[in-house]
Amino acid sequence: MYTLFKVLTIIFENLYFFASYVKGNAFPQPLSRDEEEEYLKRWEQDGGSRS
Numbered sequence: 001m002y003t004l005f006k007v008l009t010i011i012f013e014n015l016y017f018f019a020s021y022v023k024g025n026a027f028p029q030p031l032s033r034d035e036e037e038e039y040l041k042r043w044e045q046d047g048g049s050r051s
Contacts, residue, residue, distance in 0.1 A: 031039065
């Protein structure tokens with residue numbers, strides 16, 4: 001019984017930390033309209049290539 005409780009505790013702790021990480025700033029925030037326009041202009045000038 002103790003082992004089952006310990007395993008469940010570890011699983012829920014990991015889920016809590018994972019959810020906190022994802023909820024925070026784990027992913028980049030979207031660009032503003034002005035930033036998006038600027039990067040699209042740069043991309044068009046470069047021809048979309050990475051050479």
